[in-house]
Amino acid sequence: MSTVQSPEADPTPIVESDGKMLRQVACFAALAYLMFLFFSHIGTELTSAIGGIACSLVAVLLIYRGWSGLGLNRMRSDIVAAGIFIFILGSLTALGRFMESPWSAFFGLVGLEIFLLAVTAGWKEVRKAPPTALFGVGIIFIYIMASCLASIIAPYGEASVVGQTYMPWGSELKDGGIALLGTDQLGRDTLSRLIYGARNTVGVALATTALTFFVGTFLGLMAASLQGIVDQGLSRVVDVLMAIPQLIFALLILTVIGDGVLNMALVIAMLESTRVFRLARAVALNIVVMDYVEAAKLRGESLLSIIWREVLPNATAPLAAEFGLRFCFVFLFIASLSFLGFGFQPPTADWGSMVRESGNLLNFFTMMPSMGITPLVPAFCIALLTVAVNFVVDWFLHKMSGLKE
Amino acid sequence: MSDKNRGQKGDVLLEMKGLRIEGRADEEWIEIVHGVDVTLRRGEVLGLIGESGAGKSTIGLAAMGYARDGCRISGGEIWFDGKELRSASEDERRALRGRRIAYVAQSAAASFNPAHKLIDQYCESPVQHGVSSRAAAEKDAKDLFRRLQLPNPDTIGFRYPHQVSGGQLQRAMTAMAMSCRPDLIIFDEPTTALDVTTQIEVLAAIRDIVEQFNTAAIYITHDLAVVAQMADTIKVLRYGNTVEEGDTRAMLSAPKEKYTSDLLAVRTYKRDERPRPEAEQPLLQVRGVDASYGPVPVLHNVSIDIYKKRTVAVVGESGSGKSTTARVITGLLPPKNGDVTYAGQTLPPDYRQRSKDQLRKLQMIYQMPDTALNPKSRIRDVIGRPANFYLGYSGKQLTERVRELLRLVELEPDQYMNRLTTELSGGQKQRICIARALAADPELIICDEVTSALDQLVAEEILKLLQRMQDELDLSYMFITHDLATVRAIADEVVVMQSGRVVESGPKEEMFTPPHHDYTDLLLSSVPEMDPDWLDRLLEERAELAKQGRVLKAADN
Numbered sequence: 001m002s003t004v005q006s007p008e009a010d011p012t013p014i015v016e017s018d019g020k021m022l023r024q025v026a027c028f029a030a031l032a033y034l035m036f037l038f039f040s041h042i043g044t045e046l047t048s049a050i051g052g053i054a055c056s057l058v059a060v061l062l063i064y065r066g067w068s069g070l071g072l073n074r075m076r077s078d079i080v081a082a083g084i085f086i087f088i089l090g091s092l093t094a095l096g097r098f099m100e101s102p103w104s105a106f107f108g109l110v111g112l113e114i115f116l117l118a119v120t121a122g123w124k125e126v127r128k129a130p131p132t133a134l135f136g137v138g139i140i141f142i143y144i145m146a147s148c149l150a151s152i153i154a155p156y157g158e159a160s161v162v163g164q165t166y167m168p169w170g171s172e173l174k175d176g177g178i179a180l181l182g183t184d185q186l187g188r189d190t191l192s193r194l195i196y197g198a199r200n201t202v203g204v205a206l207a208t209t210a211l212t213f214f215v216g217t218f219l220g221l222m223a224a225s226l227q228g229i230v231d232q233g234l235s236r237v238v239d240v241l242m243a244i245p246q247l248i249f250a251l252l253i254l255t256v257i258g259d260g261v262l263n264m265a266l267v268i269a270m271l272e273s274t275r276v277f278r279l280a281r282a283v284a285l286n287i288v289v290m291d292y293v294e295a296a297k298l299r300g301e302s303l304l305s306i307i308w309r310e311v312l313p314n315a316t317a318p319l320a321a322e323f324g325l326r327f328c329f330v331f332l333f334i335a336s337l338s339f340l341g342f343g344f345q346p347p348t349a350d351w352g353s354m355v356r357e358s359g360n361l362l363n364f365f366t367m368m369p370s371m372g373i374t375p376l377v378p379a380f381c382i383a384l385l386t387v388a389v390n391f392v393v394d395w396f397l398h399k400m401s402g403l404k405e
Numbered sequence: 406m407s408d409k410n411r412g413q414k415g416d417v418l419l420e421m422k423g424l425r426i427e428g429r430a431d432e433e434w435i436e437i438v439h440g441v442d443v444t445l446r447r448g449e450v451l452g453l454i455g456e457s458g459a460g461k462s463t464i465g466l467a468a469m470g471y472a473r474d475g476c477r478i479s480g481g482e483i484w485f486d487g488k489e490l491r492s493a494s495e496d497e498r499r500a501l502r503g504r505r506i507a508y509v510a511q512s513a514a515a516s517f518n519p520a521h522k523l524i525d526q527y528c529e530s531p532v533q534h535g536v537s538s539r540a541a542a543e544k545d546a547k548d549l550f551r552r553l554q555l556p557n558p559d560t561i562g563f564r565y566p567h568q569v570s571g572g573q574l575q576r577a578m579t580a581m582a583m584s585c586r587p588d589l590i591i592f593d594e595p596t597t598a599l600d601v602t603t604q605i606e607v608l609a610a611i612r613d614i615v616e617q618f619n620t621a622a623i624y625i626t627h628d629l630a631v632v633a634q635m636a637d638t639i640k641v642l643r644y645g646n647t648v649e650e651g652d653t654r655a656m657l658s659a660p661k662e663k664y665t666s667d668l669l670a671v672r673t674y675k676r677d678e679r680p681r682p683e684a685e686q687p688l689l690q691v692r693g694v695d696a697s698y699g700p701v702p703v704l705h706n707v708s709i710d711i712y713k714k715r716t717v718a719v720v721g722e723s724g725s726g727k728s729t730t731a732r733v734i735t736g737l738l739p740p741k742n743g744d745v746t747y748a749g750q751t752l753p754p755d756y757r758q759r760s761k762d763q764l765r766k767l768q769m770i771y772q773m774p775d776t777a778l779n780p781k782s783r784i785r786d787v788i789g790r791p792a793n794f795y796l797g798y799s800g801k802q803l804t805e806r807v808r809e810l811l812r813l814v815e816l817e818p819d820q821y822m823n824r825l826t827t828e829l830s831g832g833q834k835q836r837i838c839i840a841r842a843l844a845a846d847p848e849l850i851i852c853d854e855v856t857s858a859l860d861q862l863v864a865e866e867i868l869k870l871l872q873r874m875q876d877e878l879d880l881s882y883m884f885i886t887h888d889l890a891t892v893r894a895i896a897d898e899v900v901v902m903q904s905g906r907v908v909e910s911g912p913k914e915e916m917f918t919p920p921h922h923d924y925t926d927l928l929l930s931s932v933p934e935m936d937p938d939w940l941d942r943l944l945e946e947r948a949e950l951a952k953q954g955r956v957l958k959a960a961d962n
Contacts, residue, residue, distance in 0.1 A: 291777040295841070298735055298756055299791060300764045309790075313781035 129395055136391030143385055147199035154192040159347035161187045166361070169370040182374060185357055193349035194378060200350045201338075202385070204265060205331040211269040212330065213323055216276025221307045221315070223277070224284030235281070238274045246271050250337060259342045268333050272326060279322050283315045317397070324393030328386045335382055351378035418486055418588055418621050419445040419468055425480030426463050426472060426645075438463055438645040440481065447588065448619040452636030452653070454629055454668070456860035457831070460645040461625045465591045468623060469506045470498045486588065504534040507582035511594040513574040517566035524562030527581045536585050549580040552617070553610045572603035576610050583614060590615070591623045596631060600722040600887055601931040608634055609944055627860055629668050630933035633657055634940040641665050653937055667862060669935065676872060678897050678913045679715065686749055688713045688881050689734070689767075689849055694743035696733050703729045704740070704905045709883075711849065714875065716882040718896035718913075720889065720928060726905035727885045731851050734883070735769060747849075765795045768842035772854035774834035778826040784811075784837055785822045791844040810840045814870060832863035839870065849881045856891055868894050889932045893917065901925050 129137070146153060155177060156162050163173040167183040181190040223231040241249075253267050287293065293310050301309070337343040338352030346353075358375040365372025426438040438460040445451050453461045463476060470490030472478050483490040485506065490498060502508075510516040517526060528542040537545065543562070550558035553576045566574060575595055582590050592611065596604040612635060615622050624635045632639055632653075639656050641648040641664065649662045660666040687710040696704040704726050711717045719727045732738040734745055736756030745752045747766070753759050771777035778787060789807045792798045798806050808818035814836040826834060835855060842850050852871065856864035872895060874880055886892060892899055892913070900910040901924065909922045921929060930943060 291771045291773065292779045294737070295769065295771070295777060298737070298764060298769060299794060299845075300756075300759075300761050301794070309782075310779055314779065316781075 132391045133395035136388040136395070139384060139388035140392065143198055143202055143388075146195050147202050150195050150199045154189075154195040156189040156192040158193060158196040158349050159188065162189050163187045166371070168368060169374075181377060182371065184354070188347075190354075190358075190374060190377070193354060194351070194381065196349040197351045197354060197378065198381070200344060200348055201331065201334060201352070201382075204261060204344075205327060205334055208265040208268050208334070209272075209323065209327045209330045211265065212272040212326060213276055213319070215269060216273035217280045217312075217315075217319060219273070220277040220280025221284045221311055222303075224281045224288055225303060225307055225311065231281075234277070238277050241271065241274045246333075247336065250333070251340070251342065254337070254342045259345070261344060261348075264334065264337055264343045268330055268337075272330055272333070275329075276319075276322065276326060280315065280319060283318050284311050287311050287314050321393050321397040324389050324396065328389055331382065331386065351382050354378040416447050417444060418447045418449075419443065420484040421464075421467065421481060422484075423481040424464065424467055424478070424483065426460070426467060427477050427479045428463075429475045429477075434477070434479070436479070436645070437476070438467075441642070441645070441647055443468070443623075443640070445589070445621050445623065447621050449638065450615060450622045450624055450636045452632035452639040453623060453625045453642060454627065454632050454639060455642035455648075456627060456862065458644070459642040461627075461642055462593050464642070465593055465623050465625045466508075468589065468591055469502055469508065471502070500534070503530040503587075504536065504585045505587050506589045506591070507585070507587040509575075509578050509582045509590060509592045509595050512598050513578040513595075514566065514571060514598075516578065517574065519566050522563055522565055523569070523577050523581075527562065527577075527584055530581070531584050534585055542584065545584065546580065549583055549614075550577070552614060553577075553580050554606070555580075570603075572599055572607055575599060575607050579607075579611055579614060583618065583620070586618060587620065589621045589623070591625070593625045594627070597626065597628070601889075601933070602722055602927055604631070604933070605931050605940070605943065608940060611635070612940070628933065629657075630935050630939075633935055633937045634933065641668070657935055657937065675894055685712060687711060688748060689883070690746045691730065691734060692743050692746065694730070694733055694740045694745070696729060696738055696740045698729075698738075702741075702905065704733065706743070707733075707902075707905070707907055708743075709900055709907070709910070711881050711883055713848075713881055714879050715897045716875065716884055716895055717898045717900060718884040718886060718892040719900045719902060720886060720892055721902035722887060722928075724904075725902040727887075727902055728853055729905070730902070731769070731853055731883070731885055734851065735767060761795060765791075765845045766848045767851070768845050768847040768849075769851045769853065770835075770838050770842050770855050773858050774831060774838050775858075777838050778834055778841075780825070780827045782826055783822075784824050784826060784829075787826060787837060788840045788844050791841060795845050806844070810844055813843065813874070814840045816840075830863075831859050832867065835859060835863075835867055836870065839867075839874070843874065843878070847880065849883065851883045851885070853885045854887070855884075857886070857888060864891075865894075871895065889929060901928065 162175065162177070163171070163179060163183045165183060165185050165187045167173075167179055167187070169180065169182045171179050171182060173179055173183075173189075179189050179191065181194065184190055184193065219234055223234045250264075250267050250271060254263060257263050257267075288311060293306060296306050296310050334343055335350075335352030335355070338350050339356045341353070341356070344350040344353055355375050355378050361374050362372055362376075421441065421443040423440045423442065424438055425436060425440055427434040428437045429435075441460070441464055443451070443464065453464060455461050463473065466473060467478055467483060468485070470478075470483055470485075470493065478491060481491075485501065488497070488501075490501075517523070524543060524546050527546040528539055531537045531542040531545070532539050536542075546562050547558050550561055555561050555573055555576055561569065561573070561577075569577065579590075579592075579595070595611065596607050599607060608631065611622075614620075622635075624632060626632050636653050638651065639653050640650045641656075641662070643664055649656065649660065649665050651661075656665065657669065660669055689709075689711040691707060691709040694704055694707045695702065707726070707730055709717065709719070709730065719730065721727050729738065733740050736752065736754065736759055739754035744754070747763065752763060756764065785804070785807050788810050789798070789803050792806045792810075793803055807822065811818040811821060816833065816836055821829075821833075826837065829837065838855075855871075856867055859867060868891065871882065875882060882895075884891070884895060896913050898911065899913055899916040901908045901916070901922070903924045908924050909916070916925065917929070919926075930946075933939065936942075
């Protein structure tokens with residue numbers, strides 16, 4: 001980014017014609033945003049301000065990328081427009097944060113914009129996607145909307161008591177509003193909690209998966225590239241970790257170090273990264289024997305440079321597919337830990353704990369069906385997202401591997 | 406196996422009229438074979454020849470009414486012995502395949518199922534098609550193995566594919582294709598993956614067996630000299646069109662089309678040897694190197710000298726230790742004994758201990774340009790990296806250097822600079838590999854079989870390019886190859902290796918003039934020539950020599 005090239009000096013576009021770079025940036029932005037979401041749970045006011053500034057920086061990056069090749073790629077003007085939009089919103093919110101303006105509305109818009117950006121960059125592919133993948137993308141879009149715009153969409157607050165306990169679907173509340181999905185054991189609006197739960201559960205799951213991949217991939221590629229004692233050491237440690245039943249192990253560690261979102265995320269990341277490690281190592285083992293890696297070694301490149309330049313780009317397809325699948329597992333893991341009471345702590349809404357808290361309502365199914373299926377609603381949300389992500393992952397894998405129908 | 410319905414020699418067996426085949430690329434169907442006609446009579450051998458992408462294999466498979474994944478037969482008729490295969494049901498076609506039309510693939514090693522013994526795989530097809538019982542098929546297998554001169558014909562069938570050498574496996578595959586005594590066999594480059602010395606045996610075996618059973622064959626290859634030995638008629642293909650078709654001898658003596666004569670003229674490129682400089686210190690010296698992979702010794706006392714601005718060709722069959730020598734020189738495999746000196750200085754045995762400058766001066770070009778280039782890199786990065794890494798070019802200067810290098814290897818910079826390496830043809834990829842080596846500003850380049858994965862016309866251009874680079878940039882080459890035509894074209898000195906030892910070495914002219922070491926003789930005489938009588942003559946000569954007690958045979962026989 002340090003050298004700004006004028007158009008006449010270099011006629012070749014900086015922007016890759018296939019939009020790969022744009023996708024990368026968009027994904028990076030999405031990741032940054034999700035990391036922020038994660039930190040906003042445990043952090044202070046200041047961190048959210050930093051998040052706003054980070055988003056603005058990403059926007060600048062996008063605008064730069066867009067400008068530099070203007071007129072050569074027809075997606076470009078969208079990107080520039082999107083970049084400017086994000087930039088303005090980002091700055092406003094960074095400021096607004098200090099003035100205590102409603103920040104989550106902004107971040108909702110940013111998240112939405114990033115999603116649109118990612119889709120725009122890959123629009124050609126999305127248009128040709130099979131219906132299942134479109135369904136998956138649509139569902140994920142709705143989830144992102146819900147989680148980002150939670151404070152706007154949700155009729156009531158996450159923890160506010162708005163009525164009597166266990167009111168049935170569609171009951172009228174004290175303030176004259178209607179609780180579409182009834183209320184929970186403390187008289188909080190179930191629908192609102194469901195929407196807030198999307199943000200908490202999905203956001204933390206994504207951040208945890210990102211951490212999982214960072215650790216797993218890095219170590220896996222290291223093991224494959226270095227081989228010998230490093231590989232043996234890491235692989236055996238992973239074997240040991242994998243030998244213990246995951247849930248029991250997680251419960252054990254959480255009992256020792258104490259529960260809470262951060263601890264839960266770290267423990268899950270550690271356990272799930274063993275799977276990623278294995279995959280990354282297996283994939284990389286096939287790559288490090290290629291002649292181009294040998295050529296890089298003979299050139300005298302450092303280990304990190306070989307991993308970054310030669311191995312990682314060729315391992316992205318299976319790793320990206322694994323990311324989707326692993327996300328589902330992490331998501332379910334969080335839900336089950338929360339269900340057991342080790343994850344999110346009240347009053348934070350989250351789907352796993354919602355299932356647990358309203359579980360006994362199932363007993364009323366025969367008397368009042370709508371009341372009885374209430375605990376199944378968050379469970380259904382979990383299932384739906386899992387299915388949607390898997391559809392998208394299938395499609396992605398299909399595309400990357402060049403398989404035919 | 407009855408010969409009742411065999412028909413007479415000379416009847417038309419296979420006729421393909423206006424065959425059109427489409428391939429799928431980026432969600433679109435693109436025609437890759439544009440209306441080719443093929444007529445094949447019983448007992449006749451048709452040679453299909455052309456460069457990669459000419460559609461030879463696709464046409465060969467279409468003779469079975471089959472199209473590969475991602476391909477479809479879109480037009481024309483395929484008549485096999487009075488039956489139209491395109492309109493036939495899948496069951497009818499399946500009944501023909503294996504039984505009446507058989508297929509021999511390029512790589513027998515990849516085509517045999519590694520989990521089953523050879524004889525089980527041999528018997529599968531006759532038993533499946535109800536041609537014979539298992540016991541009869543087994544007996545037949547042993548008989549055919551004997552006819553194909555496989556060693557221990559009675560027991561070799563009970564081995565697994567990995568326990569048999571490549572040449573033997575290819576013959577076993579031919580026997581397997583013969584198991585139902587088909588009317589037609591399609592040979593798809595059956596000897597391309599083999600050493601020249603092994604190729605002879607396989608060629609002779611295929612020819613004999615096809616003749617004995619009066620089987621018609623389609624022989625697909627890119628090597629005109631090979632097809633000259635095998636085929637009665639030759640069909641030259643290019644870009645899915647017929648270029649020329651005719652009787653083998655007539656075509657070889659008087660080709661009508663320019664493309665055919667270009668193919669014939671290949672291998673004639675030759676450069677005179679340059680005199681060895683007197684009293685000059687060798688640039689690179691390999692002295693008494695022993696090396697091993699684990700406990701298995703592979704190199705025994707190998708010594709090679711390479712002088713400035715000269716090309717040393719290292720020849721030998723696969724497994725002779727050529728590439729291992731290169732690995733020792735580059736430092737990938739530290740030797741057990743002996744050392745490598747460069748311009749008088751001993752190089753550290755392990756590449757990790759060598760300085761950046763030592764690494765820079767010694768570059769390498771690989772056999773497979775596909776695996777030598779990172780498929781996710783762009784060309785500007787591939788070539789730019791060494792220039793940046795060793796010589797510190799950056800920014801505009803680097804871009805300029807990349808353009809310069811691309812022009813040097815005869816590729817248009819604007820067109821190629823931002824492409825991914827996968828968006829190139831084999832020859833272009835190899836040019837990029839050369840450019841990458843040149844970007845380091847080297848003094849010595851090790852070329853490991855750089856032309857063997859390329860089509861012959863392309864290979865020749867690469868050789869010429871390498872020659873021009875040597876003249877312009879004063880490079881030295883160590884040229885590893887099994888192809889003596891390449892050696893003849895480019896070398897100043899020749900080193901012949903066998904089983905990890907240097908058998909003979911010396912200036913090129915001397916090496917190509919008899920008398921030779923037995924092994925050198927074997928290598929030299931095994932290179933196919935365009936003359937259709939070459940194989941007969943060679944086999945006669947060898948039989949004659951065998952009577953005198955000099956047996957010239959490849960190591961795996």
